[in-house]
Amino acid sequence: MITAIRRHALPGRSAGVLAVLALGAALAFPAVASTYYIRLATGIFMFGVLASGWNLIGGYTGYPDFGAAAFLGIGAYTTGILMVRAHAPFAAALLAGGVLSIVTALGIGVVLLRLRGHYFAIATLGFMIVLRQLAANLELTGGGSGINLPGASTFTGFYYWMLAALALAVAAGIALPRSRVGYAVAAIRENQDAAQVLGIAPLRYKVLVYAASAFFFGIVGGIYAYWFTFIDPPTVFNVDFTIQAAVMTLFGGPGTALGPLAGAVVLKSLDTVLTNISVFLHNVFFGALVCLLVIFAPRGLAEIVRGGASIAETIREQLRESRI
């Protein structure tokens, strides 16, 4: 894993051209596609943002945040409350949700990011469950009956909001490993004690990246709330969002800039096909997929495809390493 700390060269010109082409195609897509496919793409973008955001803390930093949906909920509720109770415009409410996610992450992160391993994972999960119960009990959040938002006049807006969030999330994934913070969290991921000896104060960097990750979940929550026009505690404070983001990241390659997006595109497309067949199949499939993925490709599909050896050999090798 030490090889993971390598100098990240700036993307070449061809990569830049490809990015511009992809962005252009994405911008033009709603003009040519039917509503069904625009909705589908918006859903894929949404999970692309979640996975890319989760990757910042779970992949680059090595702190798997199992309560990331807490920030999706904060973003959704902030947007919902401001739009319904204060009649704020969507853009302002969305921004407020993102900012509140950051502020909350800075506060709770100072406590949670002192914990490591299992303790961090379960404490973050607990944090999300706490917020869910708070939202179900408070009057401001509408309690268990949730909040109904005003409907938007056109759907295409959500597509562009989600696309903008995605562009930002992918940019963050590209920029982080090339920044001072990125070097710090890579050192923390590989060996926190050694990093500390080198003069890196781990907590500050971890909290910073945690807040960035929280921002993307908050933004998605805000867009989600206006898109679905109804939110209640179990739908937004939902551990499934976190796990899907984690699995997509793992699938595409944690700690890479484009891996999480690739994971989101593949898995969300597959998932859509299966959901169309049956919802039951979709849930069982997702559980089975998680199991198979971590057993046979614990370091992501990218690792398997990229490896020099044959695919079967790489899988066998990984199995030998982790089984008893």
Next chain:
Amino acid sequence: MNAAAQIALQNAVNGLLVGGTYATVAVGFSLVWGVLNVVNLAHGALVMLGAYVTYWLFTLYHVDPLLALPAAGAALFALGYPLQRVVINQVIRASFLITFLLTFGLDLLITNLALAAWTADIRSVTTPYSGGSIALGPVTVPIVRLAALLTAIFVAALLHLMMTRTRLGSAIRATASDQEAARLMGIPIAHIYALTFAIAAATAGIAGGLISLSFPVFPAMGPGYTLVAFVTCVLGGLGSVPGAFLGGLILGLVQMYAASWLGPNYDNIVAFTVLILVLLVRPAGLLGRGYRFRG
């Protein structure tokens, strides 16, 4: 005795009674975490399966739920062994994120299969003695909860004796403290891991049976009990049966008092607050070091 003191006393009794059930949920979770270094997110799902075994034996064959407990334990033991041997052993040496996700996937699978087989209906086990209670001076003790506490003590004592007094217990503790050395001593590691998980699953099954006596039974009941198990382990200190038991009783008490002051809808918030406080102030658990499965 005035009314306030009586309520406080009744809360203490209720808390201890529920705490016994929490302890039974937690001992297996603690065993798997301590020995296998796996935080088993599917533990709650195993509890759920145990509750359904008890429910169906009672509903279809009129088997008394307390007599059905060994059956629930045996069924979960039979499920737990291959689950560990065939599935979880494959990733046992991978990073904790991998085992965490794997057990989450198992939880999803088990829960959704249960949902498909038995629907989302909320069920309950109501025996002729379900409503009965014993008056002990100023407090009343519900019979089913008292039976649950006694069973919990019995299970914990049995597990503790097994871990400390038997060859199997020695082998499990040896494996937990140094896997390589244990292997060199001729201990079949893969088999010991599977047995450990199976024993933990059996206690989860029994816990499910106890829960079915006084709480609702439904496919999605698992995650709440997984959180209970986790908080209980952290409270009592990881990898110790007495610790898990004490942790269960404390969590039961804290939740019961919190419920009477704040209302019943704050149980998770209370549990989490306790968790964070203990992790920050006394991360080794309240008991500190009892005997440990791991160093």
